[in-house]
Amino acid sequence: MGFPTLFFWDYNKLRIKEKAGMKLTTVKEIYRNKETFLDKEITVGGWVRSVRDSKTFGFIVLHDGTFFETLQIVYHDQMENFAEISKLNVGAAIVVKGTLVATPQAKQPFEIQATEIEVEGMSAPDYPLQKKRHSLEYLRTITHLRPRTNTFQAVFRVRSLTAYAIHRFFQERGFVYVNTPLITGSDCEGAGEMFRVTTLDPVNPPLKEDRTVDYGQDFFGKETNLTVSGQLNGETYAQAFRNIYTFGPTFRAENSNTTRHAAEFWMIEPECAFADLQDNMDLAEAMLKYVISYVLENAPEEMNFFNSFIDKGLLDRLNHVLNSEFGHVTYTEAVEILEKNNDKFDFKVYWGCDLQTEHERYLTEQVFKKPVFVTDYPKEIKAFYMKLNEDGKTVAAMDCLVPGIGEIIGGSQREDDYDKLKKRMDELGLKPEDYDFYMDLRKYGSTRHSGYGLGFERCVMYLTGMSNIRDVIPFPRTVKNCDL
Amino acid sequence: MGFPTLFFWDYNKLRIKEKAGMKLTTVKEIYRNKETFLDKEITVGGWVRSVRDSKTFGFIVLHDGTFFETLQIVYHDQMENFAEISKLNVGAAIVVKGTLVATPQAKQPFEIQATEIEVEGMSAPDYPLQKKRHSLEYLRTITHLRPRTNTFQAVFRVRSLTAYAIHRFFQERGFVYVNTPLITGSDCEGAGEMFRVTTLDPVNPPLKEDRTVDYGQDFFGKETNLTVSGQLNGETYAQAFRNIYTFGPTFRAENSNTTRHAAEFWMIEPECAFADLQDNMDLAEAMLKYVISYVLENAPEEMNFFNSFIDKGLLDRLNHVLNSEFGHVTYTEAVEILEKNNDKFDFKVYWGCDLQTEHERYLTEQVFKKPVFVTDYPKEIKAFYMKLNEDGKTVAAMDCLVPGIGEIIGGSQREDDYDKLKKRMDELGLKPEDYDFYMDLRKYGSTRHSGYGLGFERCVMYLTGMSNIRDVIPFPRTVKNCDL
Numbered sequence: 001m002g003f004p005t006l007f008f009w010d011y012n013k014l015r016i017k018e019k020a021g022m023k024l025t026t027v028k029e030i031y032r033n034k035e036t037f038l039d040k041e042i043t044v045g046g047w048v049r050s051v052r053d054s055k056t057f058g059f060i061v062l063h064d065g066t067f068f069e070t071l072q073i074v075y076h077d078q079m080e081n082f083a084e085i086s087k088l089n090v091g092a093a094i095v096v097k098g099t100l101v102a103t104p105q106a107k108q109p110f111e112i113q114a115t116e117i118e119v120e121g122m123s124a125p126d127y128p129l130q131k132k133r134h135s136l137e138y139l140r141t142i143t144h145l146r147p148r149t150n151t152f153q154a155v156f157r158v159r160s161l162t163a164y165a166i167h168r169f170f171q172e173r174g175f176v177y178v179n180t181p182l183i184t185g186s187d188c189e190g191a192g193e194m195f196r197v198t199t200l201d202p203v204n205p206p207l208k209e210d211r212t213v214d215y216g217q218d219f220f221g222k223e224t225n226l227t228v229s230g231q232l233n234g235e236t237y238a239q240a241f242r243n244i245y246t247f248g249p250t251f252r253a254e255n256s257n258t259t260r261h262a263a264e265f266w267m268i269e270p271e272c273a274f275a276d277l278q279d280n281m282d283l284a285e286a287m288l289k290y291v292i293s294y295v296l297e298n299a300p301e302e303m304n305f306f307n308s309f310i311d312k313g314l315l316d317r318l319n320h321v322l323n324s325e326f327g328h329v330t331y332t333e334a335v336e337i338l339e340k341n342n343d344k345f346d347f348k349v350y351w352g353c354d355l356q357t358e359h360e361r362y363l364t365e366q367v368f369k370k371p372v373f374v375t376d377y378p379k380e381i382k383a384f385y386m387k388l389n390e391d392g393k394t395v396a397a398m399d400c401l402v403p404g405i406g407e408i409i410g411g412s413q414r415e416d417d418y419d420k421l422k423k424r425m426d427e428l429g430l431k432p433e434d435y436d437f438y439m440d441l442r443k444y445g446s447t448r449h450s451g452y453g454l455g456f457e458r459c460v461m462y463l464t465g466m467s468n469i470r471d472v473i474p475f476p477r478t479v480k481n482c483d484l
Numbered sequence: 485m486g487f488p489t490l491f492f493w494d495y496n497k498l499r500i501k502e503k504a505g506m507k508l509t510t511v512k513e514i515y516r517n518k519e520t521f522l523d524k525e526i527t528v529g530g531w532v533r534s535v536r537d538s539k540t541f542g543f544i545v546l547h548d549g550t551f552f553e554t555l556q557i558v559y560h561d562q563m564e565n566f567a568e569i570s571k572l573n574v575g576a577a578i579v580v581k582g583t584l585v586a587t588p589q590a591k592q593p594f595e596i597q598a599t600e601i602e603v604e605g606m607s608a609p610d611y612p613l614q615k616k617r618h619s620l621e622y623l624r625t626i627t628h629l630r631p632r633t634n635t636f637q638a639v640f641r642v643r644s645l646t647a648y649a650i651h652r653f654f655q656e657r658g659f660v661y662v663n664t665p666l667i668t669g670s671d672c673e674g675a676g677e678m679f680r681v682t683t684l685d686p687v688n689p690p691l692k693e694d695r696t697v698d699y700g701q702d703f704f705g706k707e708t709n710l711t712v713s714g715q716l717n718g719e720t721y722a723q724a725f726r727n728i729y730t731f732g733p734t735f736r737a738e739n740s741n742t743t744r745h746a747a748e749f750w751m752i753e754p755e756c757a758f759a760d761l762q763d764n765m766d767l768a769e770a771m772l773k774y775v776i777s778y779v780l781e782n783a784p785e786e787m788n789f790f791n792s793f794i795d796k797g798l799l800d801r802l803n804h805v806l807n808s809e810f811g812h813v814t815y816t817e818a819v820e821i822l823e824k825n826n827d828k829f830d831f832k833v834y835w836g837c838d839l840q841t842e843h844e845r846y847l848t849e850q851v852f853k854k855p856v857f858v859t860d861y862p863k864e865i866k867a868f869y870m871k872l873n874e875d876g877k878t879v880a881a882m883d884c885l886v887p888g889i890g891e892i893i894g895g896s897q898r899e900d901d902y903d904k905l906k907k908r909m910d911e912l913g914l915k916p917e918d919y920d921f922y923m924d925l926r927k928y929g930s931t932r933h934s935g936y937g938l939g940f941e942r943c944v945m946y947l948t949g950m951s952n953i954r955d956v957i958p959f960p961r962t963v964k965n966c967d968l
Contacts, residue, residue: 045758065726093929121930144921147724160661177644181959185966213686220966240631242549274529437628445577446605475665482669482704
């Protein structure tokens with residue numbers, strides 16, 4: 001190819017220099033590579049979970065944030081600050097020097113026999129996290145401290161690993177990550193209530209002659225809102241890079257105070273050119289399995305915690321998903337099945353109705369007993385951009401339903417025919433001038449193409465068994481709630 | 485440890501099934517694994533860059549979005565649709581079946597001898613991207629089509645790889661990715677003008693008796709804005725997980741129309757407990773080197789393109805960074821050096837002044853001739869949360885300066901002493917009630933801790949040599965500009 005030679009530098013050999021604070025051994029390293037550290041002197045830093053002392057020695061349970069499990073420290077009255085240590089409150093930060101020794105008879109596999117303990121930061125007696133169980137409701141009132149608890153250590157580590165697994169999945173397959181904009185000039189999808197973004201004077205905004213706001217004087221020179229989806233922008237990049245994905249925040253100003261809705265949440269939206277509905281479903285299935293697998297492998301302690309204390313059937317359910325070929329059923333077939341069981345539902349099913357969570361769960365849990373894709377929904381209950389099927393009544397949509405949740409992914413093949421798309425937009429009264437860029441994609445090298453949306457928080461709820469979206473978002477934003 | 489046995493499923497073996505569109509061989513696969521495909525029949529799909537025909541055969545230059553380079557297609561008049569193909573416009577989408585053959589005599593290493601070409605989507609004659617050079621200014625007016633050009637193929641693939649390299653760097657080191665909130669209840673940092681987020685009636689907002697807006701009736705029950713930094717939220721998680729990073733959008737409503745400022749951009753903000761300023765600098769240096777290295781290794785064609793057509797010295801400059809130990813200098817020392825060269829600067833340097841880009845570039849390009857950290861700035865020109873040094877005059881801040889740009893990273897050790905932080909906030913007139921959560925971190929297990937911020941777009945500009953921030957953001961938002 002005749003490139004000038006590039007200098008390649010082995011980035012895998014990069015190591016942060018061993019200096020100062022960084023030379024603290026982490027609890028994760030100790031658990032994962034016990035042999036390396038046994039009978040050696042090491043230094044660890046972390047926060048006190050509990051202190052228990054007798055006259056001449058004591059025990060500290062230390063958590064350092066790098067690992068779900070704790071480390072036991074034994075200390076003795078030879079230390080100058082023995083009394084100070086024995087009085088430490090829960091939450092105090094300490095740095096401990098000592099020897100790691102195996103404790104084959106004890107509950108924990110090893111402990112540190114400390115020679116020095118330095119108190120880095122005391123913890124005031126009114127520390128809100130004492131050594132007892134706190135309710136999730138109470139912990140929501142202290143979002144800045146709750147990540148120090150077992151439950152939220154597990155939740156937010158799994159959230160982080162899930163995000164990374166998603167990036168890995170797409171990057172390994174050559175997908176281009178696209179940052180679609182947060183502030184948008186129009187509600188292109190009509191997907192829901194939007195937040196207005198403005199710098200105008202809130203009391204006396206400039207008005208036009210007709211007494212409406214003169215957004216020409218606003219920061220962007222037009223009315224702007226927070227995005228509800230990056231899909232339409234994403235499509236423009238799929239028509240350039242073939243396979244792309246977005247992963248960013250989206251917003252809904254809906255006044256719904258439920259356990260499943262937040263005003264600010266993250267979405268993943270892949271989009272593929274030269275891909276039909278079947279390709280789309282294959283991609284979604286592969287992605288879900290990859291993410292589940294990655295989290296089980298990289299957070300076994302956390303996942304066992306959820307399985308034991310949050311949601312007893314969790315691991316069985318996730319492993320079952322890994323081992324299933326996902327089912328496929330058309331909406332029409334699904335409605336036939338559900339209609340026969342209408343006595344079981346609050347909302348009775350008929351062709352043309354939108355499926356409720358109770359129907360979705362019945363299909364995936366009782367009928368298929370595994371994840372299932374429902375395809376080809378009536379066009380009236382789906383978005384304007386979905387590809388019209390040959391029957392003229394249904395569109396090439398797909399929802400992926402999983403046991404325990406119902407819908408976790410929604411997607412479609414997109415209408416790639418200029419005239420059909422134009423007709424559908426006219427039927428729905430959409431303004432063509434808002435969609436010039438979108439129509440251009442059908443005018444200049446249109447391809448069959450498909451994509452889907454995965455609500456990131458719903459995915460984390462699914463993986464952890466947590467039942468309230470407020471408990472899987474570090475600082476949740478919901479109606480009348482915007483703390484910190 | 486006595487866990488219930490987890491079922492581990494080998495996620496690396498996951499393959500998207502070979503069906504429909506997905507079985508198209510990508511141009512990337514062909515270039516990277518030529519031998520696998522030579523003399524075999526394959527199918528590719530992509531967009532036409534040019535068509536050149538004679539009477540009995542023709543050539544198509546095809547780009548499929550998966551790879552920077554193009555693929556040559558040879559077609560013959562045996563094909564039924566020979567005439568249709570010869571008339572294809574730039575931008576048309578086609579699917580080509582044929583045999584890959586080596587062309588050792590030709591400019592390109594191989595070509596496809598086509599047996600079938602299916603036109604998937606025509607391209608209208610008014611296609612805005614014809615086979616000629618378009619100015620970056622013009623391309624900014626068609627943000628939905630510009631990713632189809634060489635320059636923006638290169639820019640946005642490198643942007644995607646850079647984002648992934650950053651995630652990889654932190655995840656490999658056990659950092660927890662934290663999504664700090666976008667909508668915030670207060671301007672905690674005072675870092676700049678903010679966008680208001682609201683659902684109130686824009687013309688007749690509810691007013692209180694004093695004629696100010698009654699934000700109690702707004703969506704969140706209070707005045708809310710778009711975040712300017714996730715740092716303070718990030719610190720709460722560092723005090724729980726030890727090492728965390730954020731990577732998300734931030735906003736500035738500043739009325740500055742420059743090549744370096746956008747209203748919406750992405751930031752990376754790592755934060756580490758038990759880490760001092762030196763640890764912080766070591767982390768920043770390792771991260772920059774990792775990211776440069778990753779991009780050079782994974783986008784050699786794109787990086788060579790930038791080096792040839794955008795910024796001639798780019799590769800030398802980046803390789804030099806990889807091979808340098810970054811320099812270190814205090815602000816006070818740097819000012820002494822700069823004062824001796826004040827004749828060279830528009831803004832004259834004196835102790836206490838903020839350093840301008842001209843000073844920063846002089847330091848890194850002329851004095852150190854490599855990246856350099858400037859540390860220990862006067863407290864007056866830095867943020868309230870930075871740790872006061874023992875001299876009482878300077879704070880433990882650090883800016884990382886790189887040749888060609890100036891400041892690329894800014895960070896500090898944080899003030900971890902409750903009383904000192906309180907005193908500084910009082911001096912600056914900050915309202916304590918806005919910072920209760922932040923003070924709690926100093927009250928319950930405070931640790932020495934540090935972090936920094938990296939502007940993602942500035943990093944992409946640095947890696948690509950692109951000189952306008954509008955050209956490294958897919959859909960840029962700047963003053964009076966919010967297209968698509």
